[in-house]
Each structure stands twice: as C-alpha cells, then as structure tokens.
Amino acid sequence: MKNILVIYYSQSGQLKEIADQISQPFQKDANIRVDYYQIQMENEFPFPWDKDSFFGAFPDSFQQIPHKIIPPSETILNTNYDLILFHYQVWYLTPSIPINSFLKSEYAKKILQNKPVVTISGSRNMWALAQDKMKVLLKANQAKLVGNIALVDRNINLISVVTVVDWMFSGLKRKAYGIFPLPGVSDKEIKESNKFGTIIYNHFLDNNYSNLQTDLVTNGAVEFRHFLISMDKKANKMFKIWSKIILSNPNKKKILTKLFNYYLFVAIWVLSPIVHLIETILYPILYFKIRKQKKYYQGI
Ligand SMILES: Cc1cc2nc3c(=O)[nH]c(=O)nc-3n(C[C@H](O)[C@H](O)[C@H](O)COP(=O)(O)O)c2cc1C
Numbered sequence: 001m002k003n004i005l006v007i008y009y010s011q012s013g014q015l016k017e018i019a020d021q022i023s024q025p026f027q028k029d030a031n032i033r034v035d036y037y038q039i040q041m042e043n044e045f046p047f048p049w050d051k052d053s054f055f056g057a058f059p060d061s062f063q064q065i066p067h068k069i070i071p072p073s074e075t076i077l078n079t080n081y082d083l084i085l086f087h088y089q090v091w092y093l094t095p096s097i098p099i100n101s102f103l104k105s106e107y108a109k110k111i112l113q114n115k116p117v118v119t120i121s122g123s124r125n126m127w128a129l130a131q132d133k134m135k136v137l138l139k140a141n142q143a144k145l146v147g148n149i150a151l152v153d154r155n156i157n158l159i160s161v162v163t164v165v166d167w168m169f170s171g172l173k174r175k176a177y178g179i180f181p182l183p184g185v186s187d188k189e190i191k192e193s194n195k196f197g198t199i200i201y202n203h204f205l206d207n208n209y210s211n212l213q214t215d216l217v218t219n220g221a222v223e224f225r226h227f228l229i230s231m232d233k234k235a236n237k238m239f240k241i242w243s244k245i246i247l248s249n250p251n252k253k254k255i256l257t258k259l260f261n262y263y264l265f266v267a268i269w270v271l272s273p274i275v276h277l278i279e280t281i282l283y284p285i286l287y288f289k290i291r292k293q294k295k296y297y298q299g300i
Pocket of ligand 1: 009013091092094125126
C-alpha cells in the first residue's frame with residue numbers, strides 16, 4: 001500500500017477542484033491511499049474579502065510572516081507519505097499566508113522531510129517569483145521538489161485584474177459587470193488537469209521523476225509570459241520597500257496601507273502597460289535572455 005498526501009488551501013474552492021482532478025488517477029488505484037490535508041488558520045481570512053482585510057494582508061504576505069495554523073491531524077503527522085501534491089495560491093507575489101504559515105510551522109518538516117513534492121499553483125498569473133520563494137521554503141524543510149504545475153487565468157493581464165478583483169470582493173466566480181470573461185483558471189483547464197495527474201502517476205509507478213517536469217511542460221503545465229516575469233521582478237523590489245515601511249510604522253498602518261493601495265492602482269493601470277510596450281519593442285534584443293528565463297521558470 002502506497003500513501004499520497006494532497007496538501008491545499010483554497011478560499012473559493014478552485015484549488016480543491018484542481019486537487020481533486022490531479023489526484024484522480026491515484027484515487028482510482030486500489031493500492032494507493034490518498035489523504036487530504038486542508039491547511040486551516042486559527043483566524044481565517046475573509047472570503048469574500050473587504051478592502052481593509054485585502055490590503056491589510058499585504059505586509060505579512062510579502063514579508064512571509066507566519067500566522068497560527070490549526071495543527072494537522074495525528075494521522076497526517078504520523079503517516080510516511082510516498083508523494084506529496086502541494087497546492088498553493090499566490091498572495092502579493094508570494095505563497096499565501098496560510099501556505100507560508102504551514103511551511104514555517106513545526107509540522108512541515110515532519111510531513112515533508114525527504115519526500116518527493118509536486119507543487120501546483122492556481123493564481124491570477126504572477127506566480128514565478130512566488131515559486132522561487134516556495135523552493136526556498138521546501139528546501140528549508142528538506143523536501144525534494146520533483147515537479148511544478150502553474151495554472152493561471154489565461155486572459156489578458158489587465159482583464160484578469162478586473163475579473164479576479166471582482167471575484168475576490170464578491171466571492172462569486174461570475175462574469176464581472178456582465179461583460180468580462182470568467183475569472184481564474186478556466187473550467188476546461190480545471191477539468192483537463194487530471195492529465196497532469198496521469199503523468200505524475202506514471203512517474204510515481206516507475207519511481208523515477210527525472211523526466212517528470214519535461215513531460216508536464218510538454219503538456220502545457222507551465223504558462224510562461226515573459227512580460228509578467230519582468231513585472232513580477234520590478235514589483236517585488238517595490239513591495240519590499242512598501243512592506244518594510246508599513247511594518248515599521250504600525251501606528252500609521254491605516255494611512256500607509258491606503259497609500260499602498262493608490263500605488264498599486266497606478267502600477268497596474270499606468271506603469272504595467274508602459275513596461276509591456278517597452279518589453280515588446282525590446283523583444284528581439286532580449287531574445288536570448290527571455291529564452292534562458294523560460295527554461296528556468298519551466299524547470300524546477
Ligand atoms: C490578497 C490576495 C493577493 C493576491 N495576489 C496575487 C498575486 O500577487 N499574483 C497572482 O497571480 N494572484 C494573486 N491573487 C490571486 C490568488 O493567487 C488566487 O488565484 C485566488 O485567490 C483564488 O485562490 P483560492 O483557491 O484561494 O480561491 C491574490 C489573491 C488574494 C486574495
């Protein structure tokens with residue numbers, strides 16, 4: 001009997017749907033037990049979000065400050081898992097507070113140490129530098145990253161800003177204002193994500209993960225948009241400054257968070273289109289750099 005652990009956190013349920021699809025081939029095998037571990041916070045974040053909570057979560061998210069989690073069950077803590085499917089979402093270019101809190105808890109090493117882990121993110125579209133942070137957290141827990149899947153909202157960047165914000169603040173995966181496309185990872189892509197499960201399952205049976213990432217990428221598991229990596233890098237630099245200022249002035253948190261909100265609006269609606277335009281013009285000059293970046297972010 002082999003044991004698989006599916007770790008996830010999800011406010012809307014999107015990542016749970018993805019987790020169900022990806023674990024399907026394992027669930028169908030009578031010789032495999034599949035356990036689920038849903039990370040739970042002592043103080044849950046609201047869903048739908050309100051403005052104060054949404055922007056208030058920024059400094060702790062970005063600076064990766066852990067919050068208290070409810071301990072995993074004894075069964076999960078005491079089972080020796082053969083593979084871990086680790087689903088996470090990105091908050092402020094960083095693994096979300098619940099994910100970060102688990103990975104920095106005393107339980108993470110007990111569950112993850114020396115275990116093969118496949119990471120699966122379900123984000124708006126800026127996941128790349130968060131995955132770099134995820135790698136650091138997994139390494140600190142001595143886990144072995146063997147594969148990565150990055151599922152995103154495939155719409156144009158600014159369209160997904162409108163639709164994902166509407167989703168987060170209404171709690172409904174609906175067509176914003178009746179005219180925009182649906183937010184998040186598309187239903188089709190969620191339904192078809194069991195194909196990634198089959199790929200992982202086959203490597204699991206062979207007990208050989210050396211070509212797993214290549215097989216996943218060949219089947220569309222990692223979307224790469226060079227402009228988004230560039231924005232991700234620039235925004236990380238600015239977020240570092242903003243989060244430090246907010247955290248070191250707790251008595252001015254409210255006003256500073258409001259200013260950060262305005263900054264974010266300008267960065268998204270004014271600066272990002274300019275950066276996009278410049279990057280498009282410079283594409284031929286940056287060609288080899290972009291190719292290298294693609295190889296890196298589609299790897300593990
Ligand atoms: C506070 C907050 C910040 C977010 N920041 C990002 C981000 O920086 N990059 C990104 O691609 N998605 C971002 N998202 C979207 C999430 O990654 C995710 O797609 C969405 O919250 C749905 O996840 P769920 O499974 O928890 O419902 C953010 C969402 C929230 C609530």
